[in-house]
Amino acid sequence: MPITPLPLPAGPAVLEALPVLERALTGTAPIHPHASDESPAIPEGTIPQDLAVTVATSGSTGTPKLSLLTAANLIASAEATAERLGGHGQWLLTLPPHHIAGLQVLLRSITAGTTPVVIEASEVTPFALVEATAGMSAERRYTSLVPTQLARLVDDPLGLEALRRFDAILVGGAATPAPLLDRARSLGVRVVTTYGMSETAGGCVYNGKPLRGVDVRADDSGVIHLGGPVVAHGYLGLQTDSFVAEGGQRWFRTGDFGSVDGEGRVTILGRADDVINSGGMKVAPRLVEEAVVAHVPAVTGAVVVGVPDAEWGEIVALAAVTSPGGPPEGLVPEVGLTEIREMLRPHLPAHALPRRVLVVAEMPLRGPGKPDRTAVARLLQA
CATH class of the missing domain: 3.30.300.30 (ANL, C-terminal domain)
Incomplete structure (x- = not known):
């Protein structure tokens, strides 16, 4: 079963790819999303039977790798996210769609049966956000931002007004400064911090608490391991001991230092390599x-x-x-x-x-x- 490269343009034109993404979620037509101006080489390797997408990692520890995410991984992530946030809803895409956080906005929309609204990442201005939210018709509204976007929008009256219209705003990609979180929340913005990566179908720990079905543990050296239905099958064409099967589920060794307290709350201190x-x-x-x-x-x-x-x-x-x-x-x-x-x-x-x-x-x-x-x-x- 070949993996089909899928160029995903920035901006509203990405909506034309939704039918292809929907077929990928059946686990019968795997794709490799990438930026529309790239010509990626897809390495050879064994793929799982229900592979949906291969997503490039961020390359924080070297050359980016392709995570093998199955249909089951992605559906489990979408359903657990909807459960945590209070139900399925309509999403606003403000991130590059070939990265896992942006791609998940599209896939969650498909799972919810809603059509996302799209703003190109470089054009996320307060006025553009106001216009976008005016075009959202679902009962519940969600979006994903990176901390820099959140900071710029909170500081603008128009941006703040638009942010308040969302039932939840997922913030990830990098550690969000505590003063920014406190300020946004004190102003009525419903911010949800997320922790996860391409290898876990995106964020799987929200506000320090794992999503349904996700297990978190720290090993003796303080490195965080994530387990559950969202953990990828592995990397395409690459053998690694970062993924293991144990106790009936898959685990991924993240390479991040952190801790898990007695109530299951997760604290991340940063990458071990850093x-x-x-x-x-x-x-x-x-x-x-x-x-x-x-x-x-x-x-x-x-x-x-x-x-x-x-x-x-x-x-x-x-x-x-x-x-x-x-x-x-x-x-x-x-x-x-x-x-x-x-x-x-x-x-x-x-x-x-x-x-x-x-x-x-x-x-x-x-x-x-x-x-x-x-x-x-x-x-x-x-």
Whole structure:
């Protein structure tokens, strides 16, 4: 059974692909969604009998891989999402449709029997959002955003008005700063944080709680494993021990550090590969990033990476985006660096305080809303 490449254009033209996506959900006509300006090579490999789609991973740990998602995976994800959100509804697509978060908006719409409304990702303005919501007729309305989109829309009166019309707004792709979540929710925006990846048919943990049928555990090293009906069959043409069958279900080793408390609530600390070893002490970048956004005035976005250092092995280095009127772009001088470290000292251990800070106009990205840590590291080393 061949896998058919399916170019998915950005914008409303993507709706023409809905019949093909609907056939894919039968598990008899597998497809590989991709950006319409790409010519992807599909590797050879064994595929499961009810394969629906192959979705490229974000490539956060190297070359992107193709996750094998079956019809059962995708339907289980769509039904569990509808159950958690309060029922099926109409969706607004604002993300690239070939990435899992955007693709799931289309697939959930098919499962719900509704037609999504589409705004091209580069054209998500407050006015465009108002227009889009005016064209949504279902009783319940949903959308998925990345944190950058949410921040821009919350700060605009028109955008805020439109956001309030949704019964749920899924936010994922990258960690959402706590101050942004608190502000949006205090203004009446029903934000739902999501955690998941291509290998789990997208988000499968909402507001820290797994969806129906999803199991989460942390191994002895603190790495999160996800199990249940949403876990992909594996990668196309690639053998890996990240997927295992155990206890009658499939599990995926995520590579993310985190914890699961006694009530099943999941906390994610960031990727294991991103942990910084400075002077023999380990630093989780996400904890530093959250502290920076929460406690350093004018900083609206932060990415922390390790930069090689002769004395410490690695130093904690910070790239920051600031609000208008904040510090100018470029390397923060010693005086400013000392001030930032003192602001963070009550909230972080000494070994986690940044030793280099660079202000950038915008953060390099490698996917919808996801920071490109390799590019950030290059900027900070330069």
